[in-house]
Amino acid sequence: MVGLNKNILRTILIASYIMIVALIISGVSALFSYLNTGADRSTMLHTEIEKVEQYLPKMVWEPLRNEGRPMDKENLNAIQNDYLDAWYVMHVAYKTNTTEGVKDYFTDSARENIYSFIQLNKAENTTIESTTLSHNPTLEFFSEDGQLAVITDRNVVEYKRIFKAEKLVLETTEIVTYKIVFLLEDGFWRIRHLVKENTEAYKSKSIIAVTDSLNIKGINYYPQASPWNMYGDKFSKDTILKDFKIIKEAGLNSVRIFVQYDDFGKAEVNPEKLEKLKQTLDAAEENNLKVILTLFDFYGDYSVLNWTLNLRHAEKIVSIFKDHSALLAWDIKNEPNLDFESRGQDLVISWLENMIDLVKSVDDKHPVTIGWSNTQSASILNDKVDFVSFHYYEDLDLLDASIKTMQKDIPDKKLVLQEFGISSYSGFWKPFGSSEEDQANYHKKIQEIIAANKLQFMSWTLYDFVDVPKAVVGSRPWRRNTQKHFGFIDKNGTKKASFKYITQQ
Template structure:
């Protein structure tokens, strides 16, 4: 027993010794690593934005005809990156009235003006939300030692909102020209001078696209097994093709699809997801179904500092798909008016205006709309969009009156009822809900109203679903269960009575 105790004590001492030595070695290594971080730019600078792309305005360099030393592409890219980062940290500083990051991107001379401006705004309780959307820089001079660069940044498109005492006092769109001097210090480019040479109001003239060719009679579509995850790992073109045939044979000619902003990779669009979307469009084209694509589903930030990321998202998708024969229209955003209360109507409307203009600048052929959640909001931005889209889940007895009011307010625009339907759920969480017979009567009445008012439509939705993500309607069981039963086809694949009225017989 004594020997056993000695063995145990010896073992404990050896293990403790090893553990202590390991901790000492780890501590020395950590200290050594810390002392050698001086050359690591990402640790000594406020450059979280280096790791996560937060600012991607469109940049188009003028042809290189600069004086001084010729510049290589790597050096030019370094100048561009640090120059844009300087813009970004200044915008954050003016929004928050803090100086974080300014020292990293501006020399002593340049940062003094910024600090003075921040102090003034802070004392007056003023904040500025701003971004730049486009830059057209020209390299004027690059020194022989590679330490100084002079650029003229032409036609810089800027958007600003100025708040005083947390109230919006001015909103501007400007186009400006800047003269910029940058110095290479500590391995990166700092702005020494940034002088605005000219500025004027930036007015976007939107071209209107004719919609007299539109004849949308369709349905909002998700596969039954993967609602709100249509382009994920379970993507199946065979399933989609089969469903599209059902839709076509039911007398419909169009579908509405959804591109979820986060799911598709935000600014850096996921190629695999985009390829799956193209395959879906191919399947629609094969049987002559038109497609309305909603670009910003499940997005609700609208922060000015995110605008450039949003624009790169839209730019990639629209550029890749605009020539596909299945595309009939773009829906900028699903139900943005639901964000008015939480995000602010001014912010949402400004974001929509700029996104409409951006998409129209890329695709000059296909019409654009916004999927408002009700008729009351449907007249907003009616001069910017090409046709009016609204969703309707209210009493059908009031739909005719709402339509007449909308036609009187906007007499020359095509109207699309972009979502409508009735859940057939009357289970334990909603014992006095509507039956499948009630659902059928609803769609029969809806189709009568649609025909009476020559309304274009996209109903909700082809299938009942077994699972609903909580992001769609929250976690309350009576809401989730109701959402599962809007389909014309039940969870077992049987057509419900409402299927008879999925379209109006000709």
Template sequence: MTSWNKNIYRSLLILSFVGLNAVILWGLGEVWVFWNSGADKASILHTGIEVDDSNQPEIEWAILENQGRPMEKQTLLDIERDYVRSWYVRSVAMASNDSYGLDDYYTDSLRSKLYQVLQLNKANGITLEETTLAHHPVLEFYSTDGTLVVFSDHNVESYREVWQGGEMLHAMREIKSYQVMMLLEDGFWRIRHLVEDKHPSSPITEIRDLGSPQIESIKGLNYYPAQTPWNIFGSGFNEEIIKEDFARIRGMGLNTIRIFVPYEAFGKEKVTEDKQSKLMKVFDMAARMDLKVLVTLFDFYGNYDLTDWTATHRHADTLVKLLKEHPALLGWDIKNEPDLDFDSRGKNKVLAWLEEMICQISKWDRGHPVTIGWSSPQAADLLADKVHFISFHYYDKPNQFQKTYSSLKEKAGNTPILLSEFGISSYSGFWNAFSGSEQEQKVYYTEMTSVLKQQEIPFMFWTLYDFKEVPKEVVGRYPWRRQPQKYFGCVTVEGLEKPSFKVLDQTPVK
């Protein structure tokens, strides 16, 4: 028996030895593969916080006749990468009062100063949430040995919130300039000095004055093709169908459409070329039909966190620069019904993101108006002093509209107002106790258009077509919400005109 136990022990020792060596060999093999696969070696050398590369503030270099050696293109990219990451890591540290990760992006002397700030904030229960939005660095010196670089960073746009005990004490948007020195250590560029430049910076870009935007003549609708609702730019994109639809819209005497750009489907911070191409084709077709287009950005977006701001800016920047010269462009609707996110995301957080996006788009496109598609007239006076015209949705009873509109107009002052969504479903079935009908839809539109015409209110109704399917992401899974949503059109899925079609037809009577 003793001999048998000894054999078992020997076998276990041999197996353990073989297993241990196998693990060691496997680990060495993985390291070899890693170093030879083109992976970012920063992830193994940098031991601190993982950096989110969706953090992409606007950055534009100006290179002077700097002293020292000429700057290599790849080196400049490396400097830019580590410089942008250093700001991100610092913002994470300030938000958590935890120094983890700072070692990777700051040298000893600067780290000690940052540690003092973190300790002071932690002692007072204060946290800072911040992000930089734009950098304009000017290269001034690059050492002969390639280990030191000096540059100034002009007009650094940033947004910061000061929190204490779960309450926001202060929020500010700033533009400052800095003198920066970075050292190359362990293959990475770390900040040695970051000193604020006391010279005045450029003023913060405010919304530009376009005069009174020409929206009073708008008569339009919110557009999706019948077969691809909420997915016009997907795999079912069909130019012929869109052309026919635009001809039908123009034949109704309408002059404007409102379309929606889904944030994630378009590639978030890196808008895909395929989506850009399809969007441009829609605009070209609209221009040929003499239709103006109001673009609603950030459909199905709901984050608003400071850490996500620069990604949304790169998204909007791409689209604005793509379309701002197009003759069909009417203007920019920042977000559809953002007030519905107040409860889940926080009202202040949503409003801060909206206000900053207005500012950014006003900087990129100085020729077109900006608005926000509020879900109700009760919310539509928010940021009224920041937009060029107010845009709101109305789905209540027609006999209450006049009073509601008058109240909003009083709050709006001289800011023009667009009714950018209104309508009623003709659905009649189990989920609404068979209470709807196409005739009731006609009566609704008759009453609404009468008031709109009398008050000369520009409008866009919801929508041209009924839909076979409505994505659950739009109204949820519940059938009593999804079924009525399928029947808001003035044209059936089969292409037949409903009684409401003639009411909404704006062709002048001969």
């Protein structure tokens, strides 16, 4: 028995020794790994900036013909990443008048200039919202020891909004040429010199698409089972094909559909969503329908620092679908004037201008429009769009006069009544609402006004909906229930009396 106890004790001691040695080795290994992560930028940065998610201006490098050492792809990518991160940090610094992250991307002498500028802005109660939209760098020199690089960045499109005491005093877009000297320090390509060599006013190219043959007789479309979530789990091309056949047989020739910025993945556009959008356009083509594709639905930020992400989102979608035979036109944004009060009219209009320029730079064939929520805003940017779109949900007795005013103010652009309709809901939450007969009379009358003024049109909408997301109209039941009953076809698939007037007779 004594011998057995000794053997058990010996086994326990050996096992304990092995465990202790394993723990020591594990601890040393962890310490070694930690000490070797000192150059990991994601742990070194104060701001932990992820350029891919926050700042993506268009970068087009000139072919490499630099003096000194040949540039390899790895170093060039590192210079580009640190250069763009430096711009982002500088934009944040001038917007907030703080210095967070500046030392990671600028050398001692260069950051002193930034610090002095921030102190001056603080003293004068000035802030700057800015971004760069495109860069065209040329590598001029790369030192033999790989520690110094010089680039010239030409035709940088730089947008600024300058505020004094929180009041906008200047808004400008410039074309700038910079000379930049980089030093490699602590694994960073830090900016040693950033010198502005030339500045001129930015002038966008005037690209006008042909609209002579434009003849829109259409409808805004969402599937009945998944309104405002068209490309989600309930997506069905068969359903869309069936619906588009109904639309075509009703005498219409076009549909307006919507792409939501967040739903499609923001700057990193979701390939699965793109495939579903392609199938939707294919379904339209199979039914000989044309598509007005509305971008940025439910987007309302407009922050200047997000512009580069917005531009990459639009660039991706437009470049993929610009050659699809079903595409009729691009609608930049649905009802952006509703954001004037909350975001500022000047900012929203500047965002729209830049987005129009981007879309036209990628696709110079298809016309561009903006879906204004009323007639009063229709003349805004009419010189930039190819046709003018407006929505109307007001008193029909006032529509004819509003159309004539727009035709006088905008004589050289086609007008499209892009949204209109009336709900047939009358119930507990709205006892004095409209009936299906009222809805039919409304559409009969508005089609007469459309014909008399030779308007093009897109009504709202094909179906009554069983459910409307709260994000669309809020949680108030009288608003949600009203929104459910704008369709020409009820929730059971029966055509309502208004269907007879879905187009001109």
